[in-house]
Amino acid sequence: MKVSLLKIISFCLVIFTIVVFFIALNIDNRYSTENIVGKKIDNFKIKFLSHDQTFENKDLSNDKYNLINVWASWCLPCKKEHPILMELSKEKNINLIGINFKDKKNNANKFLKDLGNPYNIILSDKDGISSISFGVFGVPETILVNTKQIIIKKFIGPLDTNDYKNILSIIHEK
Amino acid sequence: MKNKFLIIILLIFNIKLNANENTGVDTKIFKNLRCLVCQGQTIAESNSDFAQTIKIVVRDKISQGSNEKEIYEFLSEKYGEWIVYKPKFNYLNSFLWISPYIVLILGGYLIFKYFRKRRQ
Numbered sequence: 578m579k580v581s582l583l584k585i586i587s588f589c590l591v592i593f594t595i596v597v598f599f600i601a602l603n604i605d606n607r608y609s610t611e612n613i614v615g616k617k618i619d620n621f622k623i624k625f626l627s628h629d630q631t632f633e634n635k636d637l638s639n640d641k642y643n644l645i646n647v648w649a650s651w652c653l654p655c656k657k658e659h660p661i662l663m664e665l666s667k668e669k670n671i672n673l674i675g676i677n678f679k680d681k682k683n684n685a686n687k688f689l690k691d692l693g694n695p696y697n698i699i700l701s702d703k704d705g706i707s708s709i710s711f712g713v714f715g716v717p718e719t720i721l722v723n724t725k726q727i728i729i730k731k732f733i734g735p736l737d738t739n740d741y742k743n744i745l746s747i748i749h750e751k
Numbered sequence: 752m753k754n755k756f757l758i759i760i761l762l763i764f765n766i767k768l769n770a771n772e773n774t775g776v777d778t779k780i781f782k783n784l785r786c787l788v789c790q791g792q793t794i795a796e797s798n799s800d801f802a803q804t805i806k807i808v809v810r811d812k813i814s815q816g817s818n819e820k821e822i823y824e825f826l827s828e829k830y831g832e833w834i835v836y837k838p839k840f841n842y843l844n845s846f847l848w849i850s851p852y853i854v855l856i857l858g859g860y861l862i863f864k865y866f867r868k869r870r871q
Binding site: 582583586590612613616679704705706709710711712714715 | 787788800801804805807808811827828829830831854857861864865
């Protein structure tokens, strides 16, 4: 039986369309952190919350892990993750850097006064522009940077006990 | 005096033209960037906090002399290629770019063949 070329092509096109739809519908299009993890941290210059001097990437600790946490006093999930940060602040080989995001200085200070200050360094990104360098699109977000200034983990949303255990296992890894 | 006046007018017009040109580039970029915190909106359409920040960053980059491609590369590096609506041509999506042309050529061939058969 002779099968016409038109039928073969039509059949192939139908199969192709099904395959394309099947693959495309199964792709996870949500924002992922895979692009930033494994890369060296970008050059940044952010003002301190308490004074006008700036903190740069070269000021990051070279003998400890740096945990950069982006937070704001108006952010409820930040309150939720705060006890985790307080626990992490007890660890010796981690340097906690808090970037106060689009916030008022008074509100930020009140937040830390009420809930405790887990940070070694507190910076202020009033307009949110500097946080773009860390791929931040909301608060809270946390980035774990190793001693070579390579981003090894990024946490979107509030840190939970699993993240806490994960961070501990990384920083205690020999 | 007349000449000076003419030069001033031309200068103002030129500055205005440049300003318009700059606005055009940033709007073009905003329209091709996805608002990651919105439902199917571009950065140009969205009034979200994230979109406003990205707009400032894009304008800063333009004023620093970055071109469209460099801005897309910078943002893709931070947020992944997902932030750009028009996908970059690479080996993974090359078929996506080429397939319309293949379909067009194939379709043309089939139509040509069909009409030739009918004529015979």
